[in-house]
Amino acid sequence: MAQVLPAERDLRRVIGDADGVGDREVEGLGEQELLDLFRSMVLLRTYDERSVVYHRQGRIGTYAIFWNHEAMQAGAAHALEDGDWIFPSYRESAIGLLRGMPPETVLSWWRGHPAGWWNPEDYNLASICVPIATHVPHAAGLAWGKKLKGERACAIVFFGDGATSEGSFHEGANFAAVTRAPLILFCNNNQWAISTPLEAQTRAETLADKAVGYGMPGARVDGTDVLAVYEATREAVDRARSGDGPTFVEAVTYRTAPHATADDPRAYIDQERVEEEKKRECVGRYEGYLRRAGILHDELAASIRSEAVEAMRAGIGAAEAEPPADPGLLFEHAYVDPPASFGSDLDELRRILGG
Amino acid sequence: MAQVLPAERDLRRVIGDADGVGDREVEGLGEQELLDLFRSMVLLRTYDERSVVYHRQGRIGTYAIFWNHEAMQAGAAHALEDGDWIFPSYRESAIGLLRGMPPETVLSWWRGHPAGWWNPEDYNLASICVPIATHVPHAAGLAWGKKLKGERACAIVFFGDGATSEGSFHEGANFAAVTRAPLILFCNNNQWAISTPLEAQTRAETLADKAVGYGMPGARVDGTDVLAVYEATREAVDRARSGDGPTFVEAVTYRTAPHATADDPRAYIDQERVEEEKKRECVGRYEGYLRRAGILHDELAASIRSEAVEAMRAGIGAAEAEPPADPGLLFEHAYVDPPASFGSDLDELRRILGG
Amino acid sequence: MAELSIVEAVNDALHVELERDPSVMVVGEDVGRAGGVFRATAGLRDRFGPDRCFDSPLAEAGILGTAVGLCMAGWRPVCEMQYDAFSYPCLDQLITHVGRYRWRTGGKMQFPLVVRMPYGGGVRAPELHDDSPETYYVHTPGVKVAIPSTPADAKGILAAAIRDPDPVVVLEPKLHYRTLKGEVPEGEYVVPLGKARLVREGDDVTLVAYGSMVPVCEAAADELDASVEVLDIRSLKPLDEDALLASAAKTGRVVIVQEAPRTCGFAAELAAILAEKAILDLHGPVLRVTGYDVPYPYWQIEDAYMPSVARVVDAVGKLLEF
C-alpha cells in the first residue's frame, strides 16, 4: 500500500516560537526584502480589518475575511517575479495590492461596482474566482500556454482546503502535471470550508499527500510563518522555471474569523481554539521575528501601519467617489461583437428607466 | 515531499511464469473454486470473441472489446458475495454473466434493443456506464447508503486508467473515503484510453499512488493474473466489510485489441508490443496454472469451452428472436409519473407511423 | 397556521418529511453543523443526526452522483446546492444519469431524489450568487422542475418533490427567502406538482410568471389600470398547460416574465405553446419580459438587469395598445 514518508509530514518553519525553536534566516532575503514583506503583510492586514468595518458601515457588501491568511498571500507573492501570474480565489481578493493595484479597485469589487473589475494583464493577476476550484485549470492552462510560447512566466493558483474535493482541482492539477506546466498549486489550508472541518473534507493524512497522485512534489509549510511560505514557494518557482513542472504547496493556518461577513461561526467553531490560534497570528509572529533581528522598531512599525491606514482611507474615498455605474454596461462587456438584439434591448431599457 | 514507498510498487502475482517465478496458492480457493474461476474466464473470453464476430456479421452494433481483461473481471467478481454490488463500465459489459445474467441480455444491449436493459436489483449489478468515471460516485453512494442501513453489502466499481483523470473519479473516491464507504475502486489499467497512452494521462508513478491523496490503501496487482486479482480484491472486500472503508486496486494489463470495433489502433499502438502481450494473455496463463496444478486437463477444458460456446449460440439466437421494440417504449420508462404531453405525443406518433 | 418566511417553510417541510419517512436524508455543503448558509436545514442535524443531515465534501457532482447511488440503496436524498451557479458542476450527473437512470433500468428502479437550491438575483451578492438556471434543468428529460413563489408553496411543493417517485429539481427564490411571509399549514402539507396557481383573476391581460417574478407581476398588476390576471406556473415540468391556455383564451393577451436570460428561457417555451395552441385566441403578440442575454451583472446595476415592475407595466401597455 502506498504511503507518504512520515519525515515529510512536518510543517516547514523559519520563524522561531515560544516553544524554543529558534529563528532561521532565509537565503536571498536582505533587510530591505524583509521589510517589504512586512509592509505587504501590514497592508493586507489593514485592508482586511478596515473592510470588516466598512462592511459594518454598509460601505461594502458581503466580504470574505482573510485575517491570519496574510502570511500565505504575502509570502507566496514575494516569491514571484512581476511577470508571473497569480490566480486568486475570493480569499485572496486583495492580493493585487501587492502588485500595485489601488485599494479602491478591490473595494469597488466588494461594492459590486464595475470599477472593481480589472484587466488581468495590467497586473498579471487573474480575476477573483468565486466558484471553488474552477480556476485551477485556468492557471494550468496559462502556465502551460506561457511555456509553449517559450516565455519565462510561471503561475500560482490559490485555493482552500475544501477546494481539494472538487473535480476541477483534480483535473487542473493533472493537466498541469501532464503538461509539466510551470505552476504552483497553493493550498490555503485554514482547516475549514465554511462550517465543514478538514476531517469531514478528506481522509488524507495531509493535503500535500494529494501531490503524490499527480506525480508532483508536495510541500507542507506553516502558513502563519511568512518566511517559510516564501521559501517553499520560491523553491517551487525555481522548479517550475527550470522545467520540472508543478508543485503542490500546503500551507496550514487556522481561520480565526468568520468565513465571510455574513457567516456566524459560533455554531460550529470552538471559540477557545480560535482564541488560541489568534495568539500565534501571522503578522504578530513576523513582527516578533523582525524585532528580534533588530530590523524593526516601534517607529518604523508605526509608520508602516499608518501608511497602510492612509492608503485605505484614500481607497475607500476613491471607491465611494466612483460615479454610479451606467446600466448600459450590462450590454457592453459580454461580447467583443455583440448580437444585434443588445442594441434594441438597451434602447428599450433606457426608455423605461428614463420614464 | 510526499513519496510512495518503493516496496509497494511491485505488482502482486500468484501465477508463476516462464521467468522462473513459481506458482503460489491462494487461501480459501479449493479445486472447485479454481475451476469456477476458469469457467468464468472462459465464458467471458467466449462472449468477447463471439461478439467481435457477431459485430462483423452485423448482428450487434459497436462493441467494446475486453480481450485480456477477463482475469480482472472474473478475479474481482469472484471475491464478492452475491449481495455485493458491481458498477461496470462498458469494458465490463458482460460481467453480469458471472451473476447469472443470460448472454442475450448483454447482446441485446449491444444491439440497442430494450431487452438489454435490466433491473439492477435482479443481479446487484448497476447499468453499464458509458460516460467515463461518472459511475464512481454512484458506487460510493450505494456503498455508503448500504452501510447507513446497516446492511452487509459492499460495492465495486470498475473504471479505466483514463478515467482517473476525470473529476467524477476524484469526487467519488473522496466521498467514499470520507464516508468510509465499503467500496472497492477497481482500476483496469490497460495502459490506453483509446489512443492516449498512460504516460499522457498522468505523471503519477503508479495509479495506485492516487489512493494516498484520499487516505485510502492502494494496491497494485498483475491484471492478467486472475488469482492475484482475486486475492487483492478479497482483501479489499474484507477491509470494506470490517468498516475500514474503501480501497483502490490498480490492476495492470495491456489492451491488445482495438478500443472498440470502430477503432483502428494501428495508427497509435506498436503492434510488436501487442503481439508480445498477447503471449501472456490472461486466460492462457490461468489455464497453464491449473494444468500445472493438475486440476485441469484437455477434456475438461474442452467441455468448459464448448459449454460457453453453446451459451453464446443460444444467447445470440435469443437476442435475435426478440420481437422488434415498440416505439411506445420511448415514453414508458423516463418517469414513474409522466407528464400529460407524453400521451398526445405517442398518439400522434402512432398515427404517423401507422400511416 | 403559522406565519412563516419562505426559508422557514422550507425548513418546516424538511423537518416534517424527515420525520415522516426514515429514508429521507439531506446531503449538501454546510447543511449540518451550520444548518445551511441560509439556515434552510437548521435543526435537522440535531434532530435526525449527522447521517440524515450530512455535511458533504465540497463537490457538487459528487453530491448528486452519490445521491444516485443512495437511491439505489433505498434512500431518498434531498440534495442542497448552496447557490444556483454552484449547481453547474452537477449538471453532468443530472443530464447523463439522474434523468436517464430509471429509463436505463427499463423503468424498474426509481430515483426519488430532490435537488433544491436558492436561485435568482437582487441580493447584492458577488457574481455567481444570482443565477436563474431553470432552463438547464427543465430542458433535461427525466427530471421534473418546480419553482414556488410563496411560503405555503415552498413547503408544499418541496414535500411533493420529496414524495415524488421521480427526480425533482426545486428552485427557491432567495430574494424573498426571508422577506416574503405567509400562512403555512402545519404538519404534513403537499402541493401537487403539475398545477399552476391562479394568483388573481382578470380579463384584459394575463401575466405569467413563477418564483421571484410573481411578486413583480403582482406589483405590476396593482399599478396597471387594466384588469390583470396573474398566473403562477410554479410547476415547470410537468406543466399545467390547461391553466395557461385557459387564461390566454380568457384574456387574449399574454406577457410572460422570467428572470433568466431570454434565449431559450422558459418564457420561450410558454410562448411557443401559445403560438402553437392558442393562436386564434390571441389579440396581440405574446410578449416576454426577461433577463438579458448577458452575464448576470455587478450588483450595483443588477436592478437594471432584473425584470422590473416598470418593464412589465410597459409591456402590458404595449400589448393593450396593440
Place this chain on the structure above:
Amino acid sequence: MAELSIVEAVNDALHVELERDPSVMVVGEDVGRAGGVFRATAGLRDRFGPDRCFDSPLAEAGILGTAVGLCMAGWRPVCEMQYDAFSYPCLDQLITHVGRYRWRTGGKMQFPLVVRMPYGGGVRAPELHDDSPETYYVHTPGVKVAIPSTPADAKGILAAAIRDPDPVVVLEPKLHYRTLKGEVPEGEYVVPLGKARLVREGDDVTLVAYGSMVPVCEAAADELDASVEVLDIRSLKPLDEDALLASAAKTGRVVIVQEAPRTCGFAAELAAILAEKAILDLHGPVLRVTGYDVPYPYWQIEDAYMPSVARVVDAVGKLLEF
C-alpha cells in the same frame, strides 16, 4: 472546389486555420495520435506537432478550463468534445467562466476559444452518443453557437468561429459527417456567423431548421405538393432574426424542426420570436416538430424518436389545412 464530406471539410478548416494563425491550437481527447475518433483532426499532429494538436487527459472540464488559461496566454484553442453528451462535464466551465470572463475583465481580455463536437442521433450507437445539447449552450450568455448542415458551411463556420474574438460552440451533425458531400472552396473560406441560409424558396410554408434536420426538411419539401421555403438557421447565436421574420412574413406559415427534446429547445425560442414579432403575419399556429422530452432511446427505436420526414410532412399538412 473539392467535393468533401462534412468531416473532411472540418479537417480542411482546421488545417487552413492552424496554417494561417500560429496561435491556433487543437486540444482534445484522441485528437492527436489517432486524429480524432471521427478523424476530424487527422494529420494535424504530423503537420503542426503534438503541442498544437494536443492529446489531452480524459477530462472535459479540464480541457475547457485549461483553454480559458490558454487564451490568457495568447492562444486560440479549438477544443474537441468527443461526443455531444460527453461535453456535459464542461458545462460548468462554460457557464461560469467561458461566457463571463471577458465581462469580468471589463471587456479588456478576449477569450477566442472554440468548442466543437459531433452531435445528434441516428448513428446506431450506445446511449449518450446521440444528444442534441444546443439549448445548454445557446441559453448561456457570453458564448455564440453555430450548427452547420453542409460541408461548405462546416468549413466556413468553423473558420469564422476560430477567427471570432468571442467563444463559439460549433455542433457538427455527425449523422451526415461522412455521408453528406458537397463542394467546398479550397484555402481560406469563412462563412460569417449571424447569417441564415435560404436553402430553397417557396411561398406556402416555411420549414426552419439547422444541422441534421435541414436534410429532413429538404426531403419533406420534396415530398410535399406545396411551395415550401426551407431556412437553415445555422447560426443560433447571433441569430439572423431578419431572415426568420422575412420568411414568416412571406409564407405566413412556419414549422420549426429540431432534433433536441422539445421543452426549451431552440425551436421554442424561434417560435417565441415569431409570437412576439410576426403575430400579424401568421396564417396559422407555429408548429414544432422535435425530439421528445425523454432520454434519447435505445437505438433500435431511435428512428421513432428522431423528427422524420413523415412528421414534418404531417405538420405541414395540418398547417396548410388550418
